[in-house]
Amino acid sequence: MQYVLSIDQGTTGTRSIIFSKAGNEVSKDYIEHKQIFPQAGWVEHNPMEIWENTIKTVKNSLLKAKLSSTDICSIGVTNQRETIVAWDKETGLPLHNAIVWQCRRTSDICDELRNNGYSELFNRKTGLVLDPYFSGTKIKWLLENNTKAKDTQNRNNLLVGTIDSWLIWNLTGNHITDYSNASRTLLFNIHNGEWDTELLDLLQIPLDILPEVRPSSDKDAYGLTKEKLFSSQLSVTGAIGDQQAALFGQTCFEKGSVKNTYGTGNFMLLNTGETVVDSKKGLLSTIAWKIDNKITYALEGSVFITGAAIQWLEEGLRILDNINELTSIMNNTKSTEGVFFVPAFVGLGAPYWDPYARGTILGLTRGSTRNHIIRATLESICYQSEDVFEIMREESGIDINILRVDGGITKCSPLLQFQADVSDVVVQKPTISETTALGAAYLAGLAVDYWENLDDIQSNFLVEEEYKPEMDIETRESLLSRWKKSVESSKNWK
Secondary structure (H helix, E strand, O other): HHHHEEEEOOOOOOEEEOOOOOEEEEEEEEEEEEOOOOOOOOOEEEEEHHHHHHHHHHHHHHHHHHOOHHHEEEEEEEEOOEEEEEEEEOOOOOOEEEEEEOOOOOOOHHHHHHHOOHHHHHHHHHHHOOOOOOOOHHHHHHHHOOHHHHHHHHHOOOOEEEEHHHHHHHHOOOOOEHHHHHOOOOOOOOOOOOOOHHHHHHHHOOOOHHOOEEEEOOOOOOEEOOOOOOOOEEEEEEEHHHHHHHHHHHHOOOOOEEEEEOOOOOOEEEEEEEEOOOOOOOOOEEEEHHHHHHHHEEEEEEEEOOHHHHHHHOOOOOOOOOOOHHHHHHHHHOOOOOEEEEOEEEOOOOOOOOOOOOEEEEEEOOOOOHHHHHHHHHHHHHHHHHHHHHHHHHHHHOOOOOHHHHHHEHOOOHHHHHHHHHHOOEEEEEOOOOOHHHHHHHHHHHOOOOOOOOHHHHOOOOEEEEOOOOOOOOHHHHHHHHHHHHHHHOOOOO
């Protein structure tokens, strides 16, 4: 058995990738799924579509590589975090569409909890803030508003979990999640590593519907795949939330190492070792992973809309024909001419946490063109990341000199140069772009000794491109000042 299989279930689609021992892609397959918007601010996915796409991509990746399941030593799963699924453990069928991390339907629940003085309690125990982003209030909403879920709970057949647990259930029949995903629910005490009964009682969520929490790399395995899925049964030995997976895939194993993923949103994580760093300025303390009975923590800044704003330019405004245009637009349009775009389509995440903020374009003149708006959209990705990076440096007390990056938009070299400029940091892009899937593969492989240890994995990391800051301090400060002014204009459209 020469390879590891990684299932990467993301916000817009599902990919399966087969990796070699050198961390190289052997083959991969990707299928998008439908985005469902029942009403303004609500976002859902079809859980069965996601599961069916998962099996299709696994089989297609094997077919492309001319491999069978007997060539695979283990499976790792990584997933869009905070998104929840509820299903009937007897039938295995979902009871509602998946409620996606982007969904804002629980804003009122979060407001009520904050107004009743529970913000500090949740933050102290979970490292998170009271925001619709996280899973706990989504589960509460579902139990209160979905008749099927209520009836199934009354029959003691209800199971609820994040997407990783939905996939693991369908693969193995076991209801399991890992420490990183559990830490994103608002229900998990990151200090003692357990579901927190006080928080569960507060949200009226029964413990028995939640999955068992297991290490991110599990030598005992989450289970074997069901007999009829593949030609042979495979062991599922790794699971981790997508952003923590990217941190692991970027080999950010040392305290003080940091990565930024440019996807639907942007997610920056700093490895803080065995220390929980309590943020006072809007960042999150979270579990990065648990391996060999040791929990590693991270400080995180979550930006909700970055790559999704580019998708909006294509599909919403229809002023961008193809994302391959972005590099030439950045190169040929050297400035936005004062245009700033705050893409707060679903509110603002870190460090602002304003669910009522909305997208705002400022600084338009009669001379503003499509290219200025497109460049402003790209620059907003970097500005939002710098908002997080600035606080991360301050609160961690670490002078961070290198930022490792991954994600689809990192193909746009001028964007990475702009990030290096506005953040005054060296930006490194690795040779292997699929770092999220790679992180899950590494964790699965560690569990079965495919990779012996972290040093064995570290040797796979290679830098493809490096960007050093070139912008003068006066220009940087002027741009950042106007950006912050723009953010203020987008806030509290309640």
